[in-house]
Amino acid sequence: xxxxILPDKSVKEFNKGVTGIEIARSISEGLARNVxxxxxxxxxxxxxxxxxxxxxxxxxxxxxxxxxxTMWHSTAHLMxxxxxxxxxxxxxxxxxxxxxxxxxxxxxxxxxxxxxxxPKIEKKIKEYVSQKHTFNREEMPKNKALExxxxxxxxxxxxxxxxxxxxxxxxxxxGNFVDLCKGPHLMDASPIKAVKLxxxxxxxxxxxxxxxxxxxxxxxxxxxxxxxxxxxEMLEEAKKRDHRKIGREMExxxxxxxxxxxxxxxxxxGAQIREILxxxxxxxxxxxxxxxxxxxxxANKNLYIQSGHYEKYGKDSFQPIKTPNEDEEFFLKPMNxxxxxxxxxxxxxxxxxxxxRFAEFGTVYRYEQSGELHGLTxxxxxxxxxxxxxxxxxxxxxxxxxxxDIIMLIFKALEFKDYKAQISLHDPDKMENYIxxxxxWEKAEKAIIEATNExxxxxxxxxxxxxxxxxxxxxxxxxxxxxxxxxxxxxVDYNLPERFDMEYVGSDNKKHRxxxxxxxxxxxxxxxVAVLTEHCAGKFPLWLTPExxxxxxxxxxxxxxxxxxxxxxxxxxxxxxxxxxxxxxxxKIRDAETGKIPYMLIVGEKEEQNNTVSVRKHQQGDMxxxxxxxxxxxxxxxxxxxxxx
RNA sequence: GCCGAUGUAGCUCAGGGGUAGAGCGUUUCCUUGGUAAGGAAGAGGCCACGGGUUCAAUUCCCGUCAUCGGCUCCA
Numbered sequence: 001x002x003x004x005i006l007p008d009k010s011v012k013e014f015n016k017g018v019t020g021i022e023i024a025r026s027i028s029e030g031l032a033r034n035v036x037x038x039x040x041x042x043x044x045x046x047x048x049x050x051x052x053x054x055x056x057x058x059x060x061x062x063x064x065x066x067x068x069x070t071m072w073h074s075t076a077h078l079m080x081x082x083x084x085x086x087x088x089x090x091x092x093x094x095x096x097x098x099x100x101x102x103x104x105x106x107x108x109x110x111x112x113x114x115x116x117x118x119p120k121i122e123k124k125i126k127e128y129v130s131q132k133h134t135f136n137r138e139e140m141p142k143n144k145a146l147e148x149x150x151x152x153x154x155x156x157x158x159x160x161x162x163x164x165x166x167x168x169x170x171x172x173x174x175g176n177f178v179d180l181c182k183g184p185h186l187m188d189a190s191p192i193k194a195v196k197l198x199x200x201x202x203x204x205x206x207x208x209x210x211x212x213x214x215x216x217x218x219x220x221x222x223x224x225x226x227x228x229x230x231x232x233e234m235l236e237e238a239k240k241r242d243h244r245k246i247g248r249e250m251e252x253x254x255x256x257x258x259x260x261x262x263x264x265x266x267x268x269x270g271a272q273i274r275e276i277l278x279x280x281x282x283x284x285x286x287x288x289x290x291x292x293x294x295x296x297x298x299a300n301k302n303l304y305i306q307s308g309h310y311e312k313y314g315k316d317s318f319q320p321i322k323t324p325n326e327d328e329e330f331f332l333k334p335m336n337x338x339x340x341x342x343x344x345x346x347x348x349x350x351x352x353x354x355x356x357r358f359a360e361f362g363t364v365y366r367y368e369q370s371g372e373l374h375g376l377t378x379x380x381x382x383x384x385x386x387x388x389x390x391x392x393x394x395x396x397x398x399x400x401x402x403x404x405d406i407i408m409l410i411f412k413a414l415e416f417k418d419y420k421a422q423i424s425l426h427d428p429d430k431m432e433n434y435i436x437x438x439x440x441w442e443k444a445e446k447a448i449i450e451a452t453n454e455x456x457x458x459x460x461x462x463x464x465x466x467x468x469x470x471x472x473x474x475x476x477x478x479x480x481x482x483x484x485x486x487x488x489x490x491x492v493d494y495n496l497p498e499r500f501d502m503e504y505v506g507s508d509n510k511k512h513r514x515x516x517x518x519x520x521x522x523x524x525x526x527x528x529v530a531v532l533t534e535h536c537a538g539k540f541p542l543w544l545t546p547e548x549x550x551x552x553x554x555x556x557x558x559x560x561x562x563x564x565x566x567x568x569x570x571x572x573x574x575x576x577x578x579x580x581x582x583x584x585x586x587x588k589i590r591d592a593e594t595g596k597i598p599y600m601l602i603v604g605e606k607e608e609q610n611n612t613v614s615v616r617k618h619q620q621g622d623m624x625x626x627x628x629x630x631x632x633x634x635x636x637x638x639x640x641x642x643x644x645x
Numbered sequence: 646g647c648c649g650a651u652g653u654a655g656c657u658c659a660g661g662g663g664u665a666g667a668g669c670g671u672u673u674c675c676u677u678g679g680u681a682a683g684g685a686a687g688a689g690g691c692c693a694c695g696g697g698u699u700c701a702a703u704u705c706c707c708g709u710c711a712u713c714g715g716c717u718c719c720a
Contacts, residue, residue, distance in 0.1 A: 201715030202648025
């Protein structure tokens with residue numbers, strides 16, 4: 001007998017060689033029906049693999065990540081089996097489960113896989129499912145495995161096997177398809193009730209640009225047809241929220257081939273959103289002791305040689321601008337920090353002057369590869385809400401806390417409720433990759449961790465993700481569709497103070513090196529507006545939306561009164577407009593609703609006589625009648641309740 | 646940059662070897678209206694751009710550019 005310890009710490013005795021599915025059955029038939037895989041001492045196993053020693057186990061169903069991963073990974077195998085049957089000679093790379101489904105990288109030789117091939121493959125997979133194809137775990141010595149794939153002429157698997165340690169290698173067999181795989185898998189395909197192949201893409205073998213590009217087929221599967229429908233609906237919803245689509249519909253921004261790829265043109269309404277965001281942050285920063293600075297869009301190449309950016313990114317940048325006569329070269333500014341370093345260096349600082357905080361909405365230019373460009377989230381020119389804090393080492397933690405406060409304030413104002421912080425630390429085994437002393441690194445990392453603890457942030461610590469010049473704290477927000485985006489960032493930098501030989505005079509009357517903090521709560525204005533647009537599906541918060549109020553006269557007879565209302569609203573600095581079109585009220589309301597305007601003011605005979613407006617709120621309907629002043633005060637209060645900090 | 650797909654009116658899209666169509670929007674006219682689409686008429690396209698095949702190309706082929714889905718990259 002062996003002891004099986006369940007997650008609730010209860011202990012059950014079973015015969016040696018008991019399997020996950022048998023344990024599930026002993027608990028309940030329902031569980032046995034739904035269980036997909038089992039963790040044995042934190043390793044996920046097949047349900048029919050015998051457990052021979054005492055173990056902690058956890059049964060996985062669709063409700064946990066491991067269960068989903070098991071189903072997806074097994075579906076990837078079924079897809080590969082289907083492809084092997086339909087396209088003989090296809091060679092297989094890797095086929096893992098991912099966050100949303102699975103993929104398989106396949107070399108089709110000369111054959112080009114087309115979207116219209118996917119339904120055929122899906123059909124074949126469904127066939128296998130209805131035949132309840134099993135996944136059988138087998139072990140094979142390494143040399144035999146190599147032989148098998150050499151005969152099959154699959155150089156990808158040969159490469160993978162060659163990298164494995166000697167000894168037995170595990171395979172899974174499903175139908176005629178045998179795949180190198182450490183598992184785990186479903187016992188058979190029957191839990192897979194719905195499969196959808198999503199897309200085809202190219203992917204370099206092992207992610208290496210210099211190697212062959214394989215065809216990657218993405219797919220997803222579910223234990224219920226309804227879940228697939230919901231997933232597809234979610235994809236549709238994401239499409240509807242796409243900032244590129246909303247940006248066009250709401251006239252926020254555009255692109256022009258004449259101007260160039262990745263160079264956004266901000267239309268009046270989009271520019272207004274940006275300006276409001278900028279003014280908001282400027283106000284916050286003014287209170288927090290920041291000073292605005294302004295720097296040019298180009299700088300002498302020497303600046304970037306000194307900062308080190310030239311060496312690292314010079315070749316990938318827009319190439320330098322040359323002066324006509326003297327042999328001078330200037331780069332479009334890819335970073336604001338070297339400029340701010342020069343500003344710091346323009347005068348002498350005492351320890352009492354620190355910290356110094358320079359802020360600038362600085363537009364930078366980076367040559368992104370053409371295939372990388374994507375709406376506003378990846379562009380070649382963008383404006384960072386940048387600031388650089390120059391402080392003493394002992395001020396690091398306090399400054400971090402202050403920046404975190406700013407970021408949280410912003411998230412609150414913009415209704416990002418679900419966020420977490422990622423702390424990126426150095427990799428202790430690769431100290432040679434970093435600049436700065438180990439003592440400084442440890443001090444800085446301690447300061448970050450303490451700061452996030454004090455703020456009670458939900459944090460994730462990742463070793464080895466730090467920049468070469470210092471550790472950092474990134475903020476990831478989840479949008480309304482549960483997608484994660486990286487927005488604000490705070491980074492410690494020991495490199496630039498060194499390279500620019502920055503110093504301040506300490507209380508000991510000696511020169512000391514300041515620490516620099518880079519921070520950008522929005523990240524880039526372009527990217528932030530994109531994420532915000534998708535988060536709120538174009539229904540921007542009242543204080544931010546370009547058109548807050550639209551006045552709808554019942555007929556042309558009330559145009560004069562509408563203008564009077566408009567002028568009154570202007571006194572309250574509310575952004576409003578009259579719908580002057582010769583349309584019926586129902587049409588005007590409909591257009592205002594689809595246009596996502598928060599408030600509609602309907603004015604006709606009654607309103608003109610009583611000096612009132614009939615208020616309709618977006619998506620909520622009729623709110624009743626108010627005097628213009630009362631209405632305006634309500635709206636102003638609503639805005640101030642968010643902007644009051 | 647790489648693999649694949651796409652490019653037709655301001656937008657969303659249909660069509661197809663014989664120089665083009667719908668809906669929405671826009672313009673004008675009728676209508677003067679009360680909480681999610683009133684009616685009529687008109688304007689609007691070098692069918693992305695450049696080559697080739699053909700009597701004839703928007704349609705087929707090649708190239709370029711741009712966009713989309715990924716890969717690689719992201720100070």
